[in-house]
Amino acid sequence: MTHLLPLALKSAWNRRYTLGLTLIAIALSVTLLLGIERVRQDARDSFAQAVSGTDLVVGARSSPLQLLLYAVFRIGEASNNIGWDSAQALVAHPAVAWTIPLSLGDSHRSFPVLGTTPAYFEHFLYGDKQALKLAQGKRFVGLFDVVLGAEVAERLGYHLGDKITLAHGISEDGPEHGDKPFSVVGILARTGTPVDRTLHIGLEALEAIHLDWQGGAPIPGFAIPPELVKKFNLTPKSVTAVLVGLNTRAGVFAMQRYVANYRDEPLMAVLPGVALSQLWEMMAIAERALLAISALVVVVSFAGLVAVVLAGLGERRRELAILRANGARPRDLLTLLALEGGAVTLAGALVGLMLLTLLTAVLGPWLEAQYGLLLKLALPSVEELRLLGWVVLVGTLASLLPGYRAYRLSLADGLTPRV
Amino acid sequence: MPQPVLSLENLLFRWPDQAAACLDIADFQVAADEQVFIHGESGSGKSTLLNLIAGVLTPQRGNIAALGQPLSALSAAARDRFRVDHIGLIFQQFNLIPYLSVLDNVLLPCRFSARRSQRAGDPKTAAATLLQHLDLDASLWRRPATQLSVGQQQRVAAARALIGQPEIVIADEPTSALDAARQTAFLDLLRRECAAANAALLFVSHDLRLAEGFGRRVEMGQINRATTA
Ligand SMILES: Nc1ncnc2c1ncn2[C@@H]1O[C@H](COP(=O)(O)OP(=O)(O)OP(=O)(O)O)[C@@H](O)[C@H]1O
Ligand SMILES: [Mg+2]
Numbered sequence: 001m002t003h004l005l006p007l008a009l010k011s012a013w014n015r016r017y018t019l020g021l022t023l024i025a026i027a028l029s030v031t032l033l034l035g036i037e038r039v040r041q042d043a044r045d046s047f048a049q050a051v052s053g054t055d056l057v058v059g060a061r062s063s064p065l066q067l068l069l070y071a072v073f074r075i076g077e078a079s080n081n082i083g084w085d086s087a088q089a090l091v092a093h094p095a096v097a098w099t100i101p102l103s104l105g106d107s108h109r110s111f112p113v114l115g116t117t118p119a120y121f122e123h124f125l126y127g128d129k130q131a132l133k134l135a136q137g138k139r140f141v142g143l144f145d146v147v148l149g150a151e152v153a154e155r156l157g158y159h160l161g162d163k164i165t166l167a168h169g170i171s172e173d174g175p176e177h178g179d180k181p182f183s184v185v186g187i188l189a190r191t192g193t194p195v196d197r198t199l200h201i202g203l204e205a206l207e208a209i210h211l212d213w214q215g216g217a218p219i220p221g222f223a224i225p226p227e228l229v230k231k232f233n234l235t236p237k238s239v240t241a242v243l244v245g246l247n248t249r250a251g252v253f254a255m256q257r258y259v260a261n262y263r264d265e266p267l268m269a270v271l272p273g274v275a276l277s278q279l280w281e282m283m284a285i286a287e288r289a290l291l292a293i294s295a296l297v298v299v300v301s302f303a304g305l306v307a308v309v310l311a312g313l314g315e316r317r318r319e320l321a322i323l324r325a326n327g328a329r330p331r332d333l334l335t336l337l338a339l340e341g342g343a344v345t346l347a348g349a350l351v352g353l354m355l356l357t358l359l360t361a362v363l364g365p366w367l368e369a370q371y372g373l374l375l376k377l378a379l380p381s382v383e384e385l386r387l388l389g390w391v392v393l394v395g396t397l398a399s400l401l402p403g404y405r406a407y408r409l410s411l412a413d414g415l416t417p418r419v
Numbered sequence: 420m421p422q423p424v425l426s427l428e429n430l431l432f433r434w435p436d437q438a439a440a441c442l443d444i445a446d447f448q449v450a451a452d453e454q455v456f457i458h459g460e461s462g463s464g465k466s467t468l469l470n471l472i473a474g475v476l477t478p479q480r481g482n483i484a485a486l487g488q489p490l491s492a493l494s495a496a497a498r499d500r501f502r503v504d505h506i507g508l509i510f511q512q513f514n515l516i517p518y519l520s521v522l523d524n525v526l527l528p529c530r531f532s533a534r535r536s537q538r539a540g541d542p543k544t545a546a547a548t549l550l551q552h553l554d555l556d557a558s559l560w561r562r563p564a565t566q567l568s569v570g571q572q573q574r575v576a577a578a579r580a581l582i583g584q585p586e587i588v589i590a591d592e593p594t595s596a597l598d599a600a601r602q603t604a605f606l607d608l609l610r611r612e613c614a615a616a617n618a619a620l621l622f623v624s625h626d627l628r629l630a631e632g633f634g635r636r637v638e639m640g641q642i643n644r645a646t647t648a
Pocket of ligand 2: 467
């Protein structure tokens with residue numbers, strides 16, 4: 001084996017262009033396979049990290065998943081709002097320790113704007129029950145103060161004291177609330193959750209910028225300048241959802257029932273964990289399909305490898321006969337070819353891994369900005385290594401095929417190849 | 420006669436897909452240090468005979484013993500080992516592995532055979548000495564084999580056949596691709612080096628003009644009772 005290795009390497013180097021192409025095919029397929037696996041893992045992780053310590057998410061009755069996705073992840077369709085009275089009723093409930101009202105709908109340069117209360121900074125937890133921290137500045141105090149998520153500030157290059165205007169709706173080219181600029185008073189530390197991509201303002205501010213609006217557009221001929229808005233009642237009429245923390249976790253189902261039976265309007269309370277596992281279940285099929293497809297792509301690249309090595313055998317009959325004449329046993333030749341295929345596969349797998357790392361580094365920020373998908377630049381996980389192991393194993397096994405052919409040829413040819 | 424390095428007895432070989440026997444040899448022996456010129460026309464079974472002696476083919480009947488060792492007593496893998504340990508081979512052409520350097524080509528048997536490697540002493544030095552003896556300039560040694568002329572390639576093949584002092588050197592028309600002047604020069608070198616290494620030489624050719632200088636000349640028709648086309 002050890003005396004064959006340098007031979008295998010030199011022989012492979014001799015055919016580096018064809019083998020190189022196959023290697024690239026394998027590398028790309030491995031990148032795809034691992035990429036899908038990594039996106040899957042990281043998506044789960046970042047979803048699971050996004051909210052913790054919240055016992056219930058309360059919103060208008062719809063699909064629990066839709067509510068969770070919209071309220072916590074700012075993904076998908078807006079759900080109906082719930083009345084401010086209902087939100088207040090939750091606050092008053094004896095089992096409730098705290099509430100965080102959330103009001104979504106506006107945006108700034110396609111980053112979502114969240115209207116909330118200072119309770120958000122107090123009670124909102126993510127990851128392993130970590131609280132939000134301000135990297136710079138302070139929470140919003142004044143009416144037109146805004147606190148930026150880390151990603152927003154970094155992406156758009158904002159600093160404390162900068163003035164920004166919000167857009168109505170979530171599309172980039174929505175009408176602007178241009179007459180009421182906000183000033184950046186705080187920037188949150190990075191969390192790796194949707195918080196990073198969010199701009200936080202007070203509920204009253206959200207109310208204030210919509211005072212002179214109706215049906216998604218400014219009311220013509222009616223403008224209220226920022227100095228005057230304080231004269232109006234800025235109590236919100238509705239919010240998108242309310243995050244609820246209970247005094248004891250044990251009360252969660254009773255509370256859920258209370259919300260479900262709330263008489264004034266149809267409400268729903270969702271346990272984040274339950275909704276998430278519902279999400280996993282839904283995604284599992286798609287995940288498996290994706291994984292199967294990428295596995296298929298890997299197999300196709302192996303078929304390419306086998307074809308290339310097999311096709312090369314014709315030209316290599318002479319080489320095999322020479323090796324044979326100089327002491328190589330037929331099974332050495334089998335080993336030689338299997339070694340070659342195995343090495344190309346291994347190299348392909350490693351290049352694939354490197355490519356994935358490179359892509360993660362280059363595309364990661366874009367993916368995070370566009371899809372809120374946080375791809376970690378990390379050493380391969382056990383799961384990924386196992387996949388890689390399978391790839392190399394299957395590649396080596398596939399290479400036994402040309403190896404066996406070489407074995408047969410060398411037996412038939414003896415020392416004088418018929419070419 | 421001392422113990423022959425090679426002895427064939429009562430040998431019969433027929434290619435599987437053919438009706439008639441290709442080789443039928445009652446008795447053929449080669450003594451140590453002997454240099455034998457085997458002559459026969461094309462298709463007379465010379466290459467087949469060499470494959471049998473090298474243990475790649477097995478006869479349907481009869482015995483081949485090399486250095487007193489009956490080849491039939493060895494497994495296929497053991498015959499492969501035995502071949503590289505004791506026999507150096509040179510072919511008509513395309514002897515060298517294109518992706519290996521001249522030096523690595525010469526060292527090939529030492530890679531597969533501990534015995535050859537050990538008998539060579541330091542294989543690299545032995546290879547260098549042989550290459551020098553065969554008039555191959557040191558500037559060529561690191562080059563890939565394909566950059567050599569055919570004549571040079573055949574000399575490299577001879578160096579490879581001789582490294583580690585195998586007891587038997589078998590050459591299957593190694594000069595047919597060379598011009599007349601180079602043929603004799605190559606043959607002289609080969610015979611001289613075989614003699615220096617105390618190796619028996621079996622030289623096969625259909626060209627009788629090359630027989631000059633060989634101690635013994637054998638006609639395929641003399642030893643082979645089968646009549647092949
Ligand atoms: N692999 C094979 N399978 C079947 N028959 C073969 C095979 N190799 C050779 N033969 C037959 O055996 C006979 C002897 O062939 P061989 O190659 O030994 O001749 P040769 O004397 O070496 O000829 P040349 O001088 O042309 O090299 C021929 O009739 C050939 O057809
Ligand atoms: Mg021949």
